Amino acid sequence: MRRTALAALALAAVTATGLTGCAGGDETSTGSSSDQAGQSTTKEPKSSPKPKEPFAGLTGGEIAEKAFAATTAAPSLRMTGTVPDEAGGGSVRVDMALDERGECAGTMGIDGQGETELIKTGDTVYARYDEKFLRAQSEGEPEAEVDAAVALLAGKWMKMSATGPDAEDLAGFCDLGEVLGGAEKGDADAARGATTTIDGTPAITLTAQDGEDRFTLYVATEGEPYLLRLDSASATDPGTLSFTDYGTPVAAKKPTGEVLDVDALG
Numbered sequence: 001m002r003r004t005a006l007a008a009l010a011l012a013a014v015t016a017t018g019l020t021g022c023a024g025g026d027e028t029s030t031g032s033s034s035d036q037a038g039q040s041t042t043k044e045p046k047s048s049p050k051p052k053e054p055f056a057g058l059t060g061g062e063i064a065e066k067a068f069a070a071t072t073a074a075p076s077l078r079m080t081g082t083v084p085d086e087a088g089g090g091s092v093r094v095d096m097a098l099d100e101r102g103e104c105a106g107t108m109g110i111d112g113q114g115e116t117e118l119i120k121t122g123d124t125v126y127a128r129y130d131e132k133f134l135r136a137q138s139e140g141e142p143e144a145e146v147d148a149a150v151a152l153l154a155g156k157w158m159k160m161s162a163t164g165p166d167a168e169d170l171a172g173f174c175d176l177g178e179v180l181g182g183a184e185k186g187d188a189d190a191a192r193g194a195t196t197t198i199d200g201t202p203a204i205t206l207t208a209q210d211g212e213d214r215f216t217l218y219v220a221t222e223g224e225p226y227l228l229r230l231d232s233a234s235a236t237d238p239g240t241l242s243f244t245d246y247g248t249p250v251a252a253k254k255p256t257g258e259v260l261d262v263d264a265l266g
Contacts, residue, residue, distance in 0.1 A: 061164075061190045063204065068227070069181075072176075074100075080244070093108065096118070097248070100176050100177070105119045107172065119171070119252050126237070126254065134175055156259075158259065161263055190265070191206065202221045203221055213234035
């Protein structure tokens with residue numbers, strides 16, 4: 001199971017030249033009337049000004065660049081949703097809080113193949129696999145060996161060095177820069193769409209298409225222009241990711257109770 005850069009790839013795909021939005025303006029109307037003496041004048045009530053257009057004058061691509069810069073510069077965030085499993089097909093369910101220091105805590109699961117709890121704090125990665133996950137990942141191995149591994153590991157916390165071979169892939173999920181970065185510039189146009197709200201936060205919709213792949217991004221219009229949600233209708237990389245809890249400290253703490261030392265077990 002490999003980490004996917006779905007979020008970064010879609011963000012980069014829409015940072016090319018987009019469609020320019022028209023700047024909004026305030027409009028008022030006035031009128032006058034005179035009495036019989038022609039000496040008094042009254043004004044008609046002003047019409048309510050139009051709401052200020054978010055990101056007035058910016059193209060869709062420019063808004064996406066702002067969202068990418070703000071999101072990757074965030075000290076921490078929570079990422080939830082589904083992304084493709086590039087190695088085995090299907091999709092991976094992700095619910096992970098992570099920060100710029102590489103700390104993380106959350107869960108990952110593969111279609112019908114169980115779930116993994118993951119914590120990384122300091123230079124140590126902690127993982128806890130359920131039985132379904134262990135059996136799915138051990139498919140094709142001798143039954144006796146699989147049963148022994150399940151009996152030893154299922155439902156128990158294990159720890160391993162974050163720099164060791166057993167933890168390299170897992171640690172990648174905890175690297176905020178790696179999860180959101182490293183994508184090439186795309187050549188698709190981003191179009192400004194309607195304003196909306198995502199979980200109560202005002203947002204603007206951006207849409208892009210690269211060949212048959214279609215992407216929809218929702219960018220916050222108040223405060224930092226953070227990415228709030230990304231929908232991919234790509235035939236090869238379908239999925240949805242939501243980004244929340246910006247700036248919230250990650251609760252990455254060493255598990256309590258018995259913890260198996262994988263490095264010591266060899």
